[in-house]
Amino acid sequence: MNIGFIGLGNMGGPMAANLAAAGHKVTGFDTATVELEGLAIAGTAAAAATGADVVITMLPNGAILRAVAEQVLAAMAPGTTLLDCSTVDVDSARAVADMAAQVGIQTVDAPVSGGIGGAAAGTLTFMAGGPTQAFETVKPLFDIMGQKTVHCGDAGAGQAAKICNNMILGVSMIATCEAFALADKLGLDRQKMFDVVSTSSGYSWSMNAYCPAPGVGPTSPADNNYTPGFAAELMLKDLRLSQQAADGADADTPMGALAQQLYTQFVEAEDGLGKDFSAMLPRFENRGRD
Numbered sequence: 001m002n003i004g005f006i007g008l009g010n011m012g013g014p015m016a017a018n019l020a021a022a023g024h025k026v027t028g029f030d031t032a033t034v035e036l037e038g039l040a041i042a043g044t045a046a047a048a049a050t051g052a053d054v055v056i057t058m059l060p061n062g063a064i065l066r067a068v069a070e071q072v073l074a075a076m077a078p079g080t081t082l083l084d085c086s087t088v089d090v091d092s093a094r095a096v097a098d099m100a101a102q103v104g105i106q107t108v109d110a111p112v113s114g115g116i117g118g119a120a121a122g123t124l125t126f127m128a129g130g131p132t133q134a135f136e137t138v139k140p141l142f143d144i145m146g147q148k149t150v151h152c153g154d155a156g157a158g159q160a161a162k163i164c165n166n167m168i169l170g171v172s173m174i175a176t177c178e179a180f181a182l183a184d185k186l187g188l189d190r191q192k193m194f195d196v197v198s199t200s201s202g203y204s205w206s207m208n209a210y211c212p213a214p215g216v217g218p219t220s221p222a223d224n225n226y227t228p229g230f231a232a233e234l235m236l237k238d239l240r241l242s243q244q245a246a247d248g249a250d251a252d253t254p255m256g257a258l259a260q261q262l263y264t265q266f267v268e269a270e271d272g273l274g275k276d277f278s279a280m281l282p283r284f285e286n287r288g289r290d
């Protein structure tokens with residue numbers, strides 16, 4: 001396929017490189033200066049999109065996505081496909097799908113999980129929203145960039161799945177960290193705490209696969225001084241998106257709201273910026289009840 005790839009950052013760069021390595025003709029664009037093996041770099045987003053069968057975007061937020069979509073849709077031919085893999089608000093995903101439909105272009109929103117390591121290794125998970133025909137068109141590309149794809153439903157369903165998952169993750173990481181801090185104060189050994197919880201009803205991905213306590217459980221960012229991994233500010237971004245969606249949908253999400261509040265405090269008023277989101281554990285460790 002001829003592929004235009006807009007947004008060649010930490011995630012988009014390696015994803016585009018994997019598509020090129022698999023034999024696709026990839027033309028990239030980024031507002032920053034980027035050089036990538038196997039890619040032609042265009043001078044504008046529209047130039048990267050011209051002649052493309054599929055244009056992929058991997059951008060920081062919904063406002064930037066909407067602006068870029070306006071530019072690339074004007075350059076794309078009817079019948080081609082716009083695939084957005086960024087994590088953005090559900091409303092922006094649906095707005096871009098509507099804009100595209102008006103000019104005969106099909107869209108898929110497919111945010112990812114798996115982080116920078118998954119992007120480099122081609123092992124991302126994609127959660128996709130959009131019509132079946134559009135999904136089938138881009139499925140072979142998911143198979144190169146990732147190892148698992150779920151077609152979640154219509155436009156916006158991919159973003160909805162992503163923010164619901166990450167709302168659970170934020171809440172469960174906080175619960176795991178505050179429970180470790182309580183266990184410490186009760187004199188319980190952290191390894192014993194892990195041995196019990198990881199095989200009892202308190203188990204979770206946060207405890208079992210990404211344990212926030214250094215030296216306990218499988219290797220995780222906690223063992224590397226909480227170097228991300230998944231940065232606290234990215235978790236905050238996703239929690240904000242989930243609360244924005246909950247507001248719009250009139251959904252009662254008190255735990256998600258509290259998780260957003262705690263990560264806001266951690267990132268903006270404490271020392272969480274630039275740390276892994278599991279660094280909530282030393283935060284709780286150093287606090288009392290007041």
Ligand code: NAD
Pocket residue numbers: 006007008009010011012029030031032045058059060061064068085086087088112113114115116229230234237
């Ligand atoms: P990043 O900041 O490294 O990359 C974004 C890129 O977009 C940058 O290179 C930037 O220069 C470029 N850009 C910004 N505005 C642009 C424009 N108008 N036109 C063209 N390029 C533009 O971010 P990232 O870590 O690659 O994340 C990208 C998306 O993936 C985000 O939505 C993020 O939430 C999501 N995501 C990231 C991770 C992760 O672990 N980093 C995991 C899952 C999802």
